[in-house]
Each structure stands twice: as C-alpha cells, then as structure tokens.
C-alpha cells in the first residue's frame with residue numbers, strides 16, 4: 409500500500425530547512441510556524457516582542473506536535489525576543505539565528521498591528537508606530553533575511569500583507585493600516601525584482617478576515633460587524649488561521665521555486681467582487 413507520505417509532492421516538504429517566523433507567538437504567525445513543523449522543518453525560530461511569549465509558543469508547538477504523533481526527531485526550535493520595528497533588534501535576532509543554525513531558508517514576516525480610527529482623529533504617534541511595525545518591520549526582516557540567504561544561495565521570504573493592500577475595508581476606518589499593507593505588497597514586488605538573480609524569492613501572502621486576537625479585539629461586542637464581514641466574503645465565513653497555512657508553506661517551499669514577486673490572496677474571494 410502506498411502511504412500518504414509517499415504521495416505528497418516532495419517539493420512541499422520543509423525537511424532540512426531553517427525557518428523563521430516574526431510575530432510567531434500567536435495568531436497567524438503561530439499557525440505558520442506550526443505548518444513548518446508539520447511539513448518537516450528541522451530548525452525553527454519564533455520571533456516575538458517578549459521572550460516568554462516566544463518560548464511558550466515554541467513549547468506549545470512541540471507539545472501539540474507530540475500529541476498528534478508527529479515525529480520531532482532532530483527538530484531544534486527556539487524563541488527569540490525581537491521588536492521588528494527596531495533595526496538593532498532585528499539585526500541581533502538574525503545574527504543569533506545565523507550563529508545558531510548557520511543559515512536561514514524560509515522567513516515569514518507576520519508581525520503586524522491594526523487600529524481603527526477615523527483618519528481625522530488618528531493620533532499621529534500611533535500611525536507612525538503602525539508604519540514602524542508593519543512597513544519598516546517587514547523591510548528590516550526582509551533585508552536581514554536576505555543578508556543571510558544570499559551568501560548561502562538563496563531562500564524564500566514571505567511578507568504577510570493583507571487584502572487591505574488591494575481593497576478598502578468597510579465599514580471600519582483604517583486608512584494607515586490599508587496604506588501600510590499596500591506598501592508591504594509593493595515592497596515585496598520591488599525586492600523580488602531587485603534580488604531575482606540572487607536566489608532570494610519574495611512573495612506576499614494577503615489574507616482576508618481571519619479569526620485571531622487581532623480581529624477578535626475589533627469584533628468584541630460587535631456581532632453586526634462580524635455579520636457584515638461574513639456577508640462581504642463570498643465564501644460566507646471568516647478564515648481560521650489554519651486555512652492560511654498551506655499557502656504559506658507553498659510560497660516558502662521549493663514548490664514555488666520559479667515564482668517571485670507573487671501576491672497570493674487568501675481571502676475567501678473578497679477581492680474578486
């Protein structure tokens with residue numbers, strides 16, 4: 409009998425790859441990290457703002473993988489405290505990763521925040537902070553990743569943008585967030601072209617509404633807003649974080665090795681109407 413394992417395209421495997429996820433302590437980042445573990449990655453780094461949260465995510469990943477009977481032989485998984493908005497912090501985190509593992513093959517920049525204020529009332533220091541995390545954080549992550557990847561022959565960098573890079577969300581006002589994600593989307597395309605011959609591939613994954621702490625905070629006590637989001641999503645529901653995992657493994661793995669500069673929408677059809 410042919411096992412399921414043998415019937416999986418080998419190019420989707422993350423076996424022997426060093427993976428790193430920013431914002432990996434919860435939400436989408438944690439699900440992407442889990443997807444890398446399930447896909448066989450042998451070294452994984454979880455970056456997040458607090459060391460304790462990165463460590464507890466790493467422990468949770470190991471515990472749940474064991475509970476599900478996943479063979480963890482050889483897996484080395486660490487958490488590193490890192491503020492992606494700080495150039496120094498990102499440099500130190502990649503330096504630690506390089507010293508520990510020698511290289512990095514797949515990086516997902518998932519750290520990001522959202523806030524809803526009408527543009528006329530948005531406190532400017534908060535808008536600046538949002539850009540520092542969402543835009544400069546993605547840039548610093550990509551740049552430091554590429555510095556490690558290029559001497560090692562390349563790798564794949566996935567920036568988590570959003571469908572908000574392509575559409576204007578309604579009814580909640582979030583202009584700086586939408587603009588930040590449009591910047592991330594075009595940054596990925598621009599860097600993809602700039603680095604195309606180095607072996608470094610650059611992609612966007614652009615999720616639609618997904619149930620994480622980020623969206624649950626916005627939806628708290630607002631059932632009518634959730635209904636509006638569901639109605640505007642052709643598939644008729646919001647995504648669960650695991651709905652996005654396969655797309656990120658595809659972009660991070662050799663399955664997409666002739667692709668770069670891609671923006672992959674995972675939005676339940678939202679942007680198609």
Ligand SMILES: NC(=O)c1ccc[n+]([C@@H]2O[C@H](COP(=O)([O-])OP(=O)(O)OC[C@H]3O[C@@H](n4cnc5c(N)ncnc54)[C@H](O)[C@@H]3O)[C@@H](O)[C@H]2O)c1
Nearest residue numbers: 431434435436457491492519520570615617618620621622
């Ligand atoms: N949830 C959605 O519906 C949705 C939709 C589209 C895009 N996105 C994007 O996906 C990404 C992840 O969102 P999520 O829903 O998982 O959010 P989340 O709030 O659940 O998780 C975000 C993670 O990023 C970390 N983080 C925040 N600022 C950081 C910083 N400066 N340095 C390091 N880590 C930091 C947080 O501690 C947290 O662990 C974000 O970029 C978000 O914009 C989310």
